[in-house]
Amino acid sequence: MPDSRFTPSEPPGTEHLFLGNEALVRGCLECGVGFIAQYPGTPTSDIGETYRRVLQEQPRLRDYITHLWSANEAVATSSCAGAAWAGFNALNPMKHVGMNVASDALSVIALNGPNPGGLVCVVGADPGSLGSHQEQNERFYAWMLHMPMIEPASPQECKDWIKVAFLLSRTRDIPVYFRMTTRIAHSRSKVTLGKFTLPERKMGRFERNPAKFCSLPPYAIDNHIRLYHRIERISREIPSLELNKIVPGDATTGIITSGVPFGYTIEALHQLERDDIPVLKLGMTYPLHEKEIVEFLHDLDSVIIVEELEPFLEVDVARIAQAYGLQVEMHGSDIFPKHGEFNIGLVTTCLARVLGEEPSQRIARARELHDGYKAIIPSRFPTFCPGCPERAMLMEIKKATGNLTDPPTIIAGDIGCYVMGIMPPLKVSDFIICMSGGLSAAIGMSKKVSEKIIALIGDSTLMHTGLPVLADAVANDANVLLVVFDNRWVAMTGHQPPAGKGKLSIKALCNAMGVTWLKVVDPFNVDETIGAIGKALTMDGLKVIICQRECALMASRVMDRERRELQSQDKQYGRRSYQIYNCVMCEKCSELLSCPAIRRTVDEFDNPVMKIDEDRCTGCGVCAQVCPHGRIKTTIIHPHLDAQLKIRRIEQEYDRK
């Protein structure tokens, strides 16, 4: 049965619970979006996930709606432009750092304009770095590219305003910047449905028009002038879009805010019993409607801007106040932190300070008590799942290089689950830049240091931006060992298929690019893998080791599904079990591997021992090969039964030696 929240038959006016991201998809289904392309990235991955699920459950929609996982953000954005130029509304979600990649294409697409279709870029910002390697404030791209920017503050607004964004894009021939944050993308509330609307046509057409679609001189300048006209026109139309609203109040201090910080602000004011403070909630944060800002500021002595990260609204509001000669005291980045995510407690405390109010003691007491004991909380940073092939590989790299000292070895990290290699106890990654930045830096470094260099990259990162870097490494004869984690999923972002999945041989690709030494290894064969790494490090030039095992989380999900299936049929099954007998507590397993399924505990005589949590162990068998005392043993429970549960092994035929 298809999820009724996304079906045409669900009547308008019904209420359902939606995540911000899901509500956005519903909004797209209400305004005839015909094309979606994205490279997955938290917090926007589940937009594509939701689409994929909807199209799977309702195959009929596939005649009208195309959903693609793209190789990277620039590819996705240009794909969307292509569909828009054929007359469709195209949706292009990306994470904040994805904008860095997409901006190259967007800087031109903005000049050309998406007409006859529409283009909306959904950008997932991440204040607080909740799901990203950094928290850049990408809002400034809106200024640079002249993209009108809309910021929803609730799932309902995600749904309603994405429709406004498409309307604007289509009628004004401009790509629209729809700015989400991790918090709003992953917040859930009731949303009232509107009318389901399919695209008018299944196929569109492209009409040749070089002056519009080829932004080179002289057209580039014409289109630049046209872009100014488009954005100026939109700035005049803002009130008619009804995205901005004022929560009235008669105090002489006012607040300007947008997005989720509006929610924190309004609850903070209520707590401080300052419901008299007027709040201007901006739904459109670029461009600003100058008259609207001036009218709001007119009767105020002071104004507070509540926004996360670098001052953005603050700069623009200050510009307007100055241009109109308004004498108004302004606060914002002077009282709020310019980094991290906000919450009600923080906003209450900061506002209380400028407003001269007493914040609730409950907030102070909660902080005080928490500060009093937080030192005893053991840290829990993200780490590889039990049975993860990447953990095994990193352990093997450490063993093959005498803990990176023999031979002295530098590890070039990259973006993917293996970023977690920087954390103790593994600590394998000496620097990390951006997608494919590791191998890139390794090329330069290999020319200037005598240490060995091992660069890490995942299969989807390789397809994202890694291929040109690989070609460069071959051409420039970089003395680097490249380890490719071929785990068949874009795992970190929630398991989307990588570009080329099921069709692409990384081995054949490397060979075709001129790699002369290459080996495919199974990281669960510890000695063989260590041998391969050792061998590779004795050679000069670019070497590649492909570490081939499916992501353990996905593989164990498949195994769980099989187990539930057997259970539901009341069938018995056999399985492999790993246990530790007579542990001597040398602690090598935790020091070298630190699999989360192995815990430190005590035996019946209160002696410390290591123990395997059976419910968490996936049966990869790596720990048994690591224990120097041979104390980790494996048995098969019910070996005689036909049904045997085990972690699946998928390989591509042509990659086998």
Added chain:
Amino acid sequence: MTGNELGNGKKEFHPAMNEETNHPLNIVIVGTAGQGVITLKRFIEYVAMEEGYKCIYGSEMHGLAQREGAISSHCRLQREVSSNTRENMHSPTICHGDADIVIGLEPVEVLRNAGLLCSEKTVFAINSRDIPPIMVTAGKQSYPSLDEIQEILERYSGGEHDRIYFLNATKIALEQLDDAQKMNMIMLGFTLAVTGLSFSMDACNKVATRELKDSKMNEKAIELGLQSGKNLKHA
């Protein structure tokens, strides 16, 4: 601060009182990746919808934290929508000190991610089965004992014991249902028994049938948790 007064002169409230004040009922659910924090949160939201809560808002964390990391989610339920915007919920996350109920699927995670949100009014339902972080297994840090955790949580209520309840729900899930994943639903049943969160079994079963794959097993899990909680309360 006296018993019934907060810093700014506002009345203290207890979960049972939220109905009268229309203040949101704030539930925090914490645990580690893979324990079913988000499934449990969504389940509670669906049941709340069945039970007629007009406003449901909350936040869940996806992404990086899914790799053995700490997970927390906030679930806020409000009976009525007020005509005065300023009296309604607008934030998906809960204010410091404003949690009414904390459901801890892992003990130390209660301290980490719920601690800042607790106060004298908070009631705790905690799965006592720990998942030691790798730094503990590596012997670099230590894991506080359950007694220590209990002592810390009692600081919020000024030493009252009737607000902190432990249950080894993972053990029950493994021994009685042969599926560690059902621990979260056992904890839901347990929460219903010990915290005063008043969801009917009918509503729970209805949602289980509609939203979960093996609904029978889940219903059984809720029942097991509920019974364990009742037994504990009467012991």
